Amino acid sequence: xxxxxxxxxxxxxxxxxxxxxxxxxxxxxxxxxxxxxxxxxxxxxxxxxxxxxxxxxxxxxxxxxxxxxxxxxxxxxxxxxxxxxxxxxxxxxxxxxxxxxxxxxxxxxxxxxxxxxxxxxxxxxxxxxxxxxxxxxxxxxxxxxxxxxxxxxxxxxxxxxxxxxxxxxxxxxxxxxxxxxxxxxxxxxxxxxxxxxxxxxxxxxxxxxxxxxxxxxxxxxxxxxxxxxxxxxxxxxxxxxxxxxxxxxxxxxxxxxxxxxxxxxxxxxxxxxxxxxxxxxxxxxxxxxx
Ligand SMILES: Nc1ncnc2c1ncn2[C@@H]1O[C@H](COP(=O)(O)OP(=O)(O)O)[C@@H](O)[C@H]1O
Ligand SMILES: [Mg+2]
Numbered sequence: 099x100x101x102x103x104x105x106x107x108x109x110x111x112x113x114x115x116x117x118x119x120x121x122x123x124x125x126x127x128x129x130x131x132x133x134x135x136x137x138x139x140x141x142x143x144x145x146x147x148x149x150x151x152x153x154x155x156x157x158x159x160x161x162x163x164x165x166x167x168x169x170x171x172x173x174x175x176x177x178x179x180x181x182x183x184x185x186x187x188x189x190x191x192x193x194x195x196x197x198x199x200x201x202x203x204x205x206x207x208x209x210x211x212x213x214x215x216x217x218x219x220x221x222x223x224x225x226x227x228x229x230x231x232x233x234x235x236x237x238x239x240x241x242x243x244x245x246x247x248x249x250x251x252x253x254x255x256x257x258x259x260x261x262x263x264x265x266x267x268x269x270x271x272x273x274x275x276x277x278x279x280x281x282x283x284x285x286x287x288x289x290x291x292x293x294x295x296x297x298x299x300x301x302x303x304x305x306x307x308x309x310x311x312x313x314x315x316x317x318x319x320x321x322x323x324x325x326x327x328x329x330x331x332x333x334x335x336x337x338x339x340x341x342x343x344x345x346x347x348x349x350x351x352x353x354x355x356x357x358x359x360x361x362x363x364x365x366x367x368x369x370x371x372x373x374x375x376x377x378x379x380x381x382x383x384x385x386x387x388x
Contacts, residue, residue: 135198138301139198141157141193145187145357154356158352162332163330164333165347166350174354177218180216185208212301215302216305216306219307219310227278229277269292284312285312285315292305292323296327303335305324306337308320309338310339321346324336351373361373
């Protein structure tokens, strides 16, 4: 793969047009009135683990410039959805489309090659490496000439690009060369993981509970980073429990319950109270329609 490009995408206005909060769940019609082709489309995806149905006919469209919140109780299938979207899990049914073309994420790196990056719940940083080493893990910049043949990596270029990405996001890490990840705060680690995704992710950025393990100040810091990415030419999905955060950061909210989409709502047209009624099952798609 080519060296990481630092992306400073042009700002676009997130569009609220065409959002129908009363769409029927589990339907590929859910977002079909939206303008433009989705950058990523999850269609009728199912995933089972033995007897457990983690995802059951989930359809969601993702558009550039838009941030989608995915909420639901523990075990609702949120992390599984994200992992299907990155090829960690193969779906048992349904399909994924990138820019209108069906894709199969059947090898590590296929989703990445399609511009899709994720920050997983467990972050997947290596404690005993510094920031630049973590950000280029598995995709190091090779040296030129004879050095390439010898498998030598270009540390200077990697350090420079990592420093740029960290600075662009204003992640508060004073010495990116000297500080090992193990010595960083939770907020700094999240910052490194997000900066790494931004550095490589060209189209779609998926975040699983980006602020869950953080103190209040660090939550604010990470929220500010995400806020800066909104409206840029990226589609984002944010899995989160914190309802005020979901309302501050998203354009649409998808509620998963027992592996199904039970609500697809425009953030501006719903309320935390209504979303919670879907999460708990107090309100169901049927009762919502009646
Ligand atoms: N690798 C796995 N093996 C077996 N069961 C799993 C696996 N990953 C998730 N599950 C199960 O699938 C369901 C959905 O899990 P998950 O997607 O992690 O939910 P959430 O992220 O919404 O809390 C749960 O019942 C969980 O126990
Ligand atoms: Mg999860």
